[in-house]
Structures are given as C-alpha cells and as structure tokens.
Amino acid sequence: MSQSLYNHLRLNVFPTPYCPGCGHGILLGAVIRAMDDAGIDWEKTLFVSGIGCAAWIPSPHLMVDTLHTLHGRPIAYATGAKIANPDLNVIVVSGDGDLSAIGGNHLIHAARRDLGITVICANNRIYGMTGGQAAPTTPCGATTQTTPWGDEERPFDLCNLVRGAGGKFVARHTVFQIRNLIKTLSTALSTDGFSFVEALSPCPTHYGKLNKIPTLGDFQDLMKVQYIDKRRWDKLTPEDRKEKIPTGIWREE
Amino acid sequence: MKHTIEKVKSPIKPGEYFLMGDEASADGAIAAGCNFFAGYPITPASEIMVRMVHRLRETDGSFIQMEDEIGSICAMIGASWAGSKAMTATSGPGLSLMMEGLGYAAITEAPIVIVDVQRAGPATGQATRPGSGDVFQVKYGSHGDYEIIALSPWSVQEVFDLTLEAFNLAEAYRVPVFVLADESVGHLRERVIVPEEVERWNRPFASGAPPFDTDDPNGIPSMPAFGQGEHLLVTGSTHDGKGYRKTQDAATHEKLVKRLVGKIRNAADEISRCETYQTDDADILIVAYGFSARASLDAISEFRSKGVKVGLFRPVTLWPFPEKGLLETARGVKHIVVPEMNYGQVSREVERILHREITALPQVDGEGMRPGTIVDGIEQLIGRAK
Ligand SMILES: Cc1ncc(C[n+]2csc(CCOP(=O)(O)OP(=O)(O)O)c2C)c(N)n1
Ligand code: SF4
Ligand SMILES: [Mg+2]
Numbered sequence: 001m002s003q004s005l006y007n008h009l010r011l012n013v014f015p016t017p018y019c020p021g022c023g024h025g026i027l028l029g030a031v032i033r034a035m036d037d038a039g040i041d042w043e044k045t046l047f048v049s050g051i052g053c054a055a056w057i058p059s060p061h062l063m064v065d066t067l068h069t070l071h072g073r074p075i076a077y078a079t080g081a082k083i084a085n086p087d088l089n090v091i092v093v094s095g096d097g098d099l100s101a102i103g104g105n106h107l108i109h110a111a112r113r114d115l116g117i118t119v120i121c122a123n124n125r126i127y128g129m130t131g132g133q134a135a136p137t138t139p140c141g142a143t144t145q146t147t148p149w150g151d152e153e154r155p156f157d158l159c160n161l162v163r164g165a166g167g168k169f170v171a172r173h174t175v176f177q178i179r180n181l182i183k184t185l186s187t188a189l190s191t192d193g194f195s196f197v198e199a200l201s202p203c204p205t206h207y208g209k210l211n212k213i214p215t216l217g218d219f220q221d222l223m224k225v226q227y228i229d230k231r232r233w234d235k236l237t238p239e240d241r242k243e244k245i246p247t248g249i250w251r252e253e
Numbered sequence: 254m255k256h257t258i259e260k261v262k263s264p265i266k267p268g269e270y271f272l273m274g275d276e277a278s279a280d281g282a283i284a285a286g287c288n289f290f291a292g293y294p295i296t297p298a299s300e301i302m303v304r305m306v307h308r309l310r311e312t313d314g315s316f317i318q319m320e321d322e323i324g325s326i327c328a329m330i331g332a333s334w335a336g337s338k339a340m341t342a343t344s345g346p347g348l349s350l351m352m353e354g355l356g357y358a359a360i361t362e363a364p365i366v367i368v369d370v371q372r373a374g375p376a377t378g379q380a381t382r383p384g385s386g387d388v389f390q391v392k393y394g395s396h397g398d399y400e401i402i403a404l405s406p407w408s409v410q411e412v413f414d415l416t417l418e419a420f421n422l423a424e425a426y427r428v429p430v431f432v433l434a435d436e437s438v439g440h441l442r443e444r445v446i447v448p449e450e451v452e453r454w455n456r457p458f459a460s461g462a463p464p465f466d467t468d469d470p471n472g473i474p475s476m477p478a479f480g481q482g483e484h485l486l487v488t489g490s491t492h493d494g495k496g497y498r499k500t501q502d503a504a505t506h507e508k509l510v511k512r513l514v515g516k517i518r519n520a521a522d523e524i525s526r527c528e529t530y531q532t533d534d535a536d537i538l539i540v541a542y543g544f545s546a547r548a549s550l551d552a553i554s555e556f557r558s559k560g561v562k563v564g565l566f567r568p569v570t571l572w573p574f575p576e577k578g579l580l581e582t583a584r585g586v587k588h589i590v591v592p593e594m595n596y597g598q599v600s601r602e603v604e605r606i607l608h609r610e611i612t613a614l615p616q617v618d619g620e621g622m623r624p625g626t627i628v629d630g631i632e633q634l635i636g637r638a639k
Binding site (some may be wrong): 041044046048059063064069073076077079106109120149 | 288289315317319320321323324325327328329331332333334335336337341353354357474478479480482483484485486487488489490496497498636
C-alpha cells in the first residue's frame with residue numbers, strides 16, 4: 001500500500017468485511033487515490049453511504065467524516081448536508097440496489113437539481129448483502145435468489161438514466177480498469193455540479209456463484225469479452241451490442 | 254453534557270401580529286434560530302413551508318423542496334449533522350413516510366423539529382379537516398425503542414412559542430421534537446406577540462469528546478458537526494461511543510438503547526409541562542389538549558353556570574406525558590373525561606397513568622372538537638351516576 005492510502009484509512013478496522021474477490025475493496029482504494037489526484041481537502045469532505053456491502057466502502061474505513069444512512073437514502077442525506085454547508089465536498093458511495101431501486105427517486109432528483117455532489121455507484125448487479133436477490137441492474141436472464149429461472153425484467157442502464165436526468169459528468173468503468181477508474185473518479189470529484197460514476201464491481205459470492213463466474217479471475221476473463229469502450233460500442237449494430245457492456249464517459253460538461 | 258444558552262434579539266420584528274397558526278410556526282422557528290428547512294407540500298401544513306421560503310431568504314438560511322417526505326427527513330438529518338437547526342412541516346401521510354428516518358434521527362441523536370399539522374386519517378382521509386390521530390404514531394411509529402418529545406399547542410401564540418421551544422429541546426436533548434398541531438389551530442388566525450428577546454439553546458459540544466457516549470448522568474453526549482476535523486462516524490446501526498458499528502455486541506446495544514430512552518425518561522419531569530383550569534374544586538376533570546382543550550373551556554363555563562364543578566387538565570407536552578401533574582390533579586376527582594379528535598389515544602395513556610376508569614369522548618367526524626361533544630358526554634356521565 002502506498003503511504004497515501006495509509007493516511008486516509010482507519011487501520012484499526014481492517015481487514016475489511018468483504019468476501020475474497022469482492023470488487024468493493026478495489027473501489028475503496030480507487031476512491032482514495034482519486035481524492036488525492038483531484039487534490040480534494042479531506043478535512044472538508046463528507047462521505048455518505050446507504051445500506052449494503054457497498055455502503056461499507058467509506059464507513060468506517062475512511063479517516064474522514066462519514067454518514068452511514070438508511071437503505072436507499074444516502075443522496076437525500078447528502079442533499080441536506082451539502083445545502084446546509086456548501087463548503088463540504090459531499091461524496092456518496094453506495095450500491096446499485098441502494099441507489100437505483102429503493103433510492104432511485106433521490107438519484108434522478110439530485111441529478112435534475114444539479115446538486116454539487118459526486119455519486120459513486122458500486123454496481124455488482126445484485127443485492128449482495130441480503131444474499132443475492134435481483135436488483136434493477138441485474139441483466140436479463142441472470143440467475144439470482146429471486147430469479148432462479150433467469151431475470152425476465154430489463155435492467156436499468158444507470159449512466160443513461162443519470163444522463164437523462166441531467167447529470168453533468170456521467171461515466172462507467174469496471175474495477176479492473178483501475179487507471180481509467182481512478183482518472184474518471186478524479187474528474188467526477190473535480191466536476192462543478194452533479195457527477196456520477198458507475199463502478200462495475202464483481203460479487204463472486206452471490207452473483208458469481210449463481211451465474212457460474214466463481215472467482216475474481218473468472219470475472220476478469222468475462223469482462224475482457226463483455227466490456228468495450230463506449231465510443232466503439234456506439235458504432236455497433238443493435239445485434240452486436242447485445243453481448244457487450246460499454247464503459248467510458250456518457251457526458252462531460 | 255449540558256447545552257449552552259444564549260439570548261438574542263428576535264430576528265422577527267418584535268410586536269403584535271395577526272397570524273395563522275402555520276405562519277406563527279414558521280416565525281417561531283426563525284426566532285429559535287432555524288436555518289434549514291426541507292419539506293414536501295401537504296395540506297394543512299404547506300403554509301409553513303411557503304413562509305419559510307421567504308423567512309430563510311431574509312435570514313440567510315437554506316431551504317429545499319424535496320422529492321418526498323422520506324427525502325425531507327433525511328435531508329434534515331444530514332443538515333443537522335452539518336451543524337444546522339433543521340425543520341420540516343408535514344401532515345399524516347407525510348409523517349407516515351418519515352417513520353424510518355425518525356428512528357435514524359433518534360439513534361444518531363440528531364436534533365430535528367417536525368411540525369405535524371394533523372388532519373383526519375387514516376391514509377388520505379380528509380385532507381382539509383382536523384384530527385389528532387398522530388399522537389401514538391410519533392411515539393411508537395418507528396421500529397425499536399426510542400423516545401421523542403411532542404408538544405401540543407392550543408392557540409396561535411402557543412404555536413409560535415412551542416415551535417421555538419421545540420428547537421431548544423431538540424438541541425438540549427439531541428432528540429427529534431414534534432410540534433403536534435392540528436388543522437384547527439394551524440389555520441386559525443389570532444393575535445401573536447413576538448418578544449424583543451428570545452432564548453436559544455445550542456447543542457452541547459466539546460472538541461474530541463465522544464459523540465455517542467458520555468459520563469454525564471444526563472446521558473447527552475457532545476455533538477460535533479461535519480467539516481470540523483473530528484472524522485465523525487455517524488451510523489444508524491448500533492454503535493459505540495465513537496460511532497464504530499457494533500452490530501453483534503449485546504452489551505453495546507443494550508447500553509445505547511438504555512441511554513437513548515433514559516435521557517428523555519429520566520428528564521421527564523424537567524421536560525413535561527401541563528396547565529390546569531378550575532381544577533381546585535373540580536368533581537369532573539376534562540383531560541384535553543390542542544384544539545379539544547379550547548372546546549373544553551366552553552363546556553366548563555356551561556357546566557359551572559349550572560353549578561357543576563368541571564375543570565381542565567391540559568398537557569402541553571404530550572410526550573413525555575406530564576404524569577405527575579395528572580396524578581396530582583386527578584386526586585379526589587369523581588369523573589375523568591378525555592375528549593379527543595381520534596378514536597382514543599391520550600385516553601389510554603390517562604387510563605394507564607391513573608389506573609382507574611375514565612370516559613373517552615372521541616370525535617372522529619373530521620371536524621374540530623365541538624363543546625357539544627364534551628357537554629353531551631359529561632351529561633350522560635352525570636345521568637348515569639344519578
Ligand atoms: C428499508 C430497507 N429495506 C431492506 C433492507 C435490506 N437490505 C439491506 S442491504 C440491501 C441490498 C443492498 O444491495 P446493494 O445496494 O446493491 O449493495 P450490495 O450489498 O450489493 O453492495 C437490502 C435490500 C434495508 N436495510 N432497509
Ligand atoms: S456478498 Fe458480494 S458484494 Fe458483499 S462482500 Fe461478499 S462479494 Fe462483496
Ligand atoms: Mg449490489
């Protein structure tokens with residue numbers, strides 16, 4: 001670990017509670033590096049999270065003000081804190097279920113308001129903490145505890161959703177594209193207005209086990225086939241797009 | 254720890270006003286130093302929000318209309334932890350949506366003020382009609398064990414005074430405080446006196462002190478704010494004094510719950526307030542609050558003119574309920590009647606405290622309590638006793 005990581009962690013709470021191969025720990029490291037790259041003042045920063053495995057990324061690991069809230073509500077709490085004290089850098093880190101199912105309304109309204117916060121969504125496309133139920137981000141056909149015969153519903157494309165709602169900076173990367181992810185997070189943190197970064201983060205324990213992607217390595221292999229740069233994806237035919245997941249920048253203002 | 258007290262010149266121009274209850278609530282909040290409002294429009298509380306838009310602009314505070322009441326209470330708690338004196342105003346349906354957040358405010362000991370201008374429920378019920386059906390919900394509506402404070406104004410002046418007091422109590426005890434008004438008082442227009450000077454209480458704070466535990470027997474810890482370099486860990490999960498989650502530890506959970514509840518229960522005599530009218534010689538005691546207490550005065554003068562000795566016990570705080578005052582006032586009284594604009598809530602509390610038979614006089618027709626409801630009820634009681 002580089003010295004800067006140590007400086008911003010509460011080492012007394014380690015190891016993290018994450019399962020082997022969970023992507024959320026990688027995202028934690030990426031967030032710290034992006035904070036330093038963007039030159040954000042940690043003492044004037046508040047991290048807000050909801051409930052779920054992802055919501056534990058900032059709380060209690062980061063040596064900074066943290067507000068670990070209710071399931072689905074971190075953006076609403078962040079809204080109050082930011083408006084009450086506009087000098088605070090307010091950053092939300094939470095899960096896909098938290099931010100787009102139960103908390104979906106707060107997400108689109110914060111984007112619409114152009115609230116000056118950054119929202120980082122750790123998207124594992126499932127409810128990790130509660131044992132692997134379907135999320136609004138679960139791909140069609142994927143197996144979860146509540147879709148044992150494959151999910152028949154269509155998933156949200158969170159970046160399209162937030163761009164449509166008015167987000168100023170909107171991007172997606174996987175935790176495997178670590179350099180891109182850190183750079184993207186750092187741009188988001190420097191954005192004036194509402195910024196949103198979706199970090200695709202594997203959950204080997206539930207998503208992996210149920211969909212025959214048992215290890216982090218298997219996720220990485222799959223990713224190499226699935227994820228492509230958004231600019232290339234834009235040029236694909238609808239048929240070719242089916243098996244692919246675009247990553248990159250949706251909007252930068 | 255103890256809160257600090259300051260005296261300031263009233264930010265609302267001192268003098269005499271003719272105000273609606275809802276407007277007086279907004280002005281009382283501003284007098285108290287409220288500098289944050291988050292809300293969602295709902296009848297019959299919207300006038301508070303609309304007045305706060307202007308008042309907070311005048312006083313450099315923050316206002317936001319949220320996407321719903323869940324968002325409103327969460328935003329308030331975020332603002333409270335950022336150092337603000339935060340408020341919302343709502344009514345039944347909005348209050349129901351706030352219940353999970355209420356528990357969060359209680360467990361993180363965030364001072365917030367909720368003005369609930371009660372209407373006739375359940376559900377959408379009669380949106381423009383008064384009720385007092387939320388008395389139990391504010392106390393028991395969120396899951397788990399917690400305590401809150403609830404104040405019940407019966408006049409427009411008292412809406413002003415009690416909203417101000419609600420902020421002071423919230424700060425001193427680090428607890429959610431409700432102003433349980435109802436549509437009748439909220440939309441009533443009356444004279445209000447705004448004083449020259451107001452007393453403001455501010456949350457206890459000592460740099461570095463644990464925000465969720467204290468050696469002080471009052472059970473109220475120091476409350477820092479975000480951005481002060483305290484590296485706060487605020488969580489709605491069970492936590493130790495520094496805020497570290499302890500979700501498997503029995504002793505930590507028990508200690509936290511007992512302190513959260515104890516800091517209010519142990520101070521119940523200090524917090525609770527009541528008033529009595531013509532109770533010295535009373536044979537019949539009316540226990541009534543809010544608008545029903547006003548109607549009781551008419552009933553009392555009607556009976557007194559006929560030589561029937563009726564008096565009124567009026568709890569000003571509904572939670573904690575002024576138990577001592579009630580026990581003292583009820584001593585030697587022959588009958589106790591409890592008129593309410595619900596199907597029996599405070600009446601049960603009165604029964605519990607006094608361990609004796611009482612007569613509940615519920616009026617659930619969505620109208621303000623009529624003196625006639627009380628008069629008829631008492632006459633029946635006298636008739637039966639004869
Ligand atoms: C109001 C409420 N409903 C349900 C839950 C149970 N719950 C806890 S975490 C969670 C899902 C978390 O999923 P996600 O946000 O995607 O985070 P992950 O665990 O996958 O990282 C649920 C449903 C809760 N805590 N509160
Ligand atoms: S359940 Fe999934 S998301 Fe949660 S810690 Fe384990 S791998 Fe990570
Ligand atoms: Mg998830």
